[in-house]
Amino acid sequence: MxxxxxxxxxxxxxxxxxxxxxxxxxxxxxxxxxxxxxxxxxxxxxxxxxxxxxxxxxxxxxxxxxxxxxxxxxxxDPALRKQIQEATNKAEAYNGFTKWLHFGNAGWLTSRDPELQDKAVKFLDLIDSRVIFSTTIDMTTVVYCILRRLEPSPRPTWRSSAPTGARSCPASATTPSTASTYPHPPTPPRFTL
Known part of the structure; x- marks a missing residue:
């Protein structure tokens, strides 16, 4: 310095x-x-x-x-250091996730063609986004069902205001998840006026 x-x-x-x-x-x-x-x-x-x-x-x-x-x-500035550290941790967590998700040749791009490399990167990004989206929907459904079960008396608007529009709670909301239990696929949300 x-x-x-x-x-x-x-x-x-x-x-x-x-x-x-x-x-x-x-x-x-x-x-x-x-x-x-x-x-x-x-x-x-x-x-x-x-x-x-x-x-x-x-x-x-x-x-x-x-x-x-x-x-x-x-x-x-300690607050700036904390902000930079948090952003770095998020980026590294995402990179670790994509590395875990990557398949074929341990993630190495074998082609020297820039178009094929670009396609491979975009495809991996698409898969990442799809897995994140699917996981978010599943988690939202489970949280909704847990919250609904904690309600002392169910309100009639719960079903219409559910984030995923789920009509029934998946088994994984009450029992530990196993390989044979999967949440029901979400239905489109319904909005009542």
Whole structure:
């Protein structure tokens, strides 16, 4: 961290370079924001040219300054650290789920064709979404049935306001789930006015 704030030009953020090229940076930023130039095209053009390009260097210095600011915020703000940790845990849990769900060649894409790779990734995402959706419906049905059984006197609107429109509770709502007991398929919700 100390090298970022030192006077050594190799490690410190070059504020003078940023100041000198600020008008150039402010011409590029609205172009990207308005969609005149895509960020991918801009990065490709800056990357293809020499790293001695002053705009490339100015963007690099701005990036270093922003990274330093984010790092300092991360170190000083426990709520931000908690938020980042929770988001990371969610992403890692989803990645673990997709890895568990993936099949065929242990999840490795064997084709070098970008179209086939894209199809494989989209197919896996579709399967993930379907499993999550199905599990959500099953869990909602079971929770609804448990709540309905806890009601001292059933209200006539329960059936019409059930999240899945279930008319009967699955066996798994009262008994432990086994391989032979499955919840009834949900019926479309009914709305009464």
């Amino acid at each position: 100390d090298p970022l704030f030192s006077t050594d030009t190799r490690t410190a953020v070059d504020w003078e370079l940023i100041h000198r090229h600020w008008p150039d940076l402010m011409q590029v930023a609205p172009s990207v924001k308005q969609g005149t130039v895509s960020s991918v095209t801009l990065l490709r053009r800056l990357n293809n040219r020499s790293r001695k390009n002053p705009i490339y260097q100015a963007f690099r210095e701005v990036g270093r300054a922003v990274r330093t600011t984010v790092l300092l915020r991360y170190l000083s």
